[in-house]
Amino acid sequence: MSTDKVTSPDSPLNRFIAVIPAGGVGTRLWPLSRAAAPKFLHDLTGSGSTLLRATYDRLEPLAGKRVLVVTGTAHRAAVCSQLPELQDADLVLESEPKDSGAAIGLAAAILHERDPDTIMGSFAADQVISPVHLFREAVREAIHTAAAGKIVTIGIKPTHPSTGFGYIRAGRGLNIEGAPSAQAVVEFVEKPDEEVAQQYVDSGEYVWNAGMFVAPVALMLKHLEANQPELYQGLQEIARAWDTPERDEVTARVWPTLPKIAIDYAVAEPAAAAGDVAVVPGTFGWDDVGDFASVGRLNSAREVDDVTVIGNGARVFTENASGVVVSDTKRVIALIGIKDVVIVDTGDALLVTTKQHSQRVKAAVDALKASGDFDVL
Numbered sequence: 001m002s003t004d005k006v007t008s009p010d011s012p013l014n015r016f017i018a019v020i021p022a023g024g025v026g027t028r029l030w031p032l033s034r035a036a037a038p039k040f041l042h043d044l045t046g047s048g049s050t051l052l053r054a055t056y057d058r059l060e061p062l063a064g065k066r067v068l069v070v071t072g073t074a075h076r077a078a079v080c081s082q083l084p085e086l087q088d089a090d091l092v093l094e095s096e097p098k099d100s101g102a103a104i105g106l107a108a109a110i111l112h113e114r115d116p117d118t119i120m121g122s123f124a125a126d127q128v129i130s131p132v133h134l135f136r137e138a139v140r141e142a143i144h145t146a147a148a149g150k151i152v153t154i155g156i157k158p159t160h161p162s163t164g165f166g167y168i169r170a171g172r173g174l175n176i177e178g179a180p181s182a183q184a185v186v187e188f189v190e191k192p193d194e195e196v197a198q199q200y201v202d203s204g205e206y207v208w209n210a211g212m213f214v215a216p217v218a219l220m221l222k223h224l225e226a227n228q229p230e231l232y233q234g235l236q237e238i239a240r241a242w243d244t245p246e247r248d249e250v251t252a253r254v255w256p257t258l259p260k261i262a263i264d265y266a267v268a269e270p271a272a273a274a275g276d277v278a279v280v281p282g283t284f285g286w287d288d289v290g291d292f293a294s295v296g297r298l299n300s301a302r303e304v305d306d307v308t309v310i311g312n313g314a315r316v317f318t319e320n321a322s323g324v325v326v327s328d329t330k331r332v333i334a335l336i337g338i339k340d341v342v343i344v345d346t347g348d349a350l351l352v353t354t355k356q357h358s359q360r361v362k363a364a365v366d367a368l369k370a371s372g373d374f375d376v377l
Contacts, residue, residue, distance in 0.1 A: 012147035012178075013140065015119045016214075018063035019107040020055055022071040022079065022125035023097055027365040028291040028358065031349035032326055035377055040125035041078050044289055045298050046310060051289065052125045053082050058132050059123060062139055068092060068111065069125075070103045089243065095255055101231060101266035102258045104213070105224050109239030112217040119146045121214040122263075127288050128298050134284035141280045142214035144178030150278040151215040151223070151271050153185070155207025156286045161197035164290065166190045166209035166264065169200075170279050185277040188269045207281050210288070213268065223271045231266065234258045291358040292342040296324035307335060323355065349376045 022040050033039040040052040047054065059067060070092040071079050080086060092106060104122050111118045121139060129135045142152040155168045171184040188209065192200065200206035213220075225232040234254045241250035271277050287294050296308045306322035314327035317334040323341035325333055331345060342358055344351040353361065368377060 017066040018059040019068045019122045021103045027362045031346045099260040100263040101261040104263045108217045108220040109235045118217045138282045141179040145182040154212040155279045167206040185272045223267045227270045228266045293355040293358045
């Protein structure tokens with residue numbers, strides 16, 4: 001199937017453009033991830049690539065250089081440094097975060113202005129995926145399904161009854177050429193409790209909603225207009241000015257006025273109710289690197305006994321210990337007789353917790369924010 005572009009000039013793969021929303025601070029990864037250096041700018045897997053660079057490289061065999069990156073103005077220099085091949089016209093900068101509805105919606109509107117026949121695929125910058133050939137197979141199927149007039153989500157086969165993800169209930173097969181595993185979407189279910197999540201996993205009818213969308217830009221915008229007309233109108237105004245000298249003035253005026261809403265609520269769920277959403281199940285490994293427990297689990301960095309050590313030049317001594325140490329200082333860290341610990345040592349902040357409580361890091365960030373300690377956020 002990867003030869004599709006070569007053998008068929010009319011293949012929908014030739015209309016595909018990848019969009020990488022690179023937003024979010026990753027507060028559960030504080031103090032490593034900060035507002036000025038969010039998690040997608042870090043190598044959190046010991047692979048030698050940041051999450052953003054790995055996302056771009058994963059998509060390049062499908063999209064070539066046809067990639068749009070949506071990120072915050074504050075991250076422009078870092079993003080351009082990590083992706084030097086990115087053209088200025090394909091870097092969409094947000095002056096302030098407005099959630100995924102505005103970010104992905106603006107990308108769709110810009111691409112529609114350039115070519116209304118475009119099929120876009122949105123893939124977050126902070127996910128770890130392997131093996132990549134299975135990911136690309138799923139995306140190819142999603143592109144063929146989108147060409148048949150669907151908004152397509154790539155669902156992840158659940159490995160456990162997670163309460164942190166939304167679930168998608170898959171229905172009948174769609175019999176689309178080039179997409180043998182595409183199915184209709186019956187419903188989206190937001191973050192169920194553990195008992196319900198277990199029922200979903202046991203049934204085999206549900207997949208995790210990983211927030212990957214592939215769709216004709218015209219269909220995305222049609223549903224955005226129907227469900228969020230104010231957001232749609234604002235994005236259209238910016239998109240019309242995007243490739244003109246008025247871009248900065250129009251964006252600065254309109255962007256702050258846009259409503260905040262996730263793309264799931266703005267487009268995917270109402271489109272599913274209208275019968276316009278399909279799912280392609282992904283059989284690849286997937287992790288959104290949500291906390292330091294997952295950093296330890298995913299890491300190919302060095303091990304000192306049972307401790308995963310991340311950081312160039314980290315100096316760690318262990319005896320009868322296990323857990324994760326992330327260090328960007330030269331301070332010696334000695335762990336003795338302590339299990340499943342998480343230590344994150346930076347120049348101005350130190351985190352000590354356990355893998356079990358690593359999801360609670362967000363509460364510390366919220367407390368620091370409330371007390372005005374913005375210098376460490």
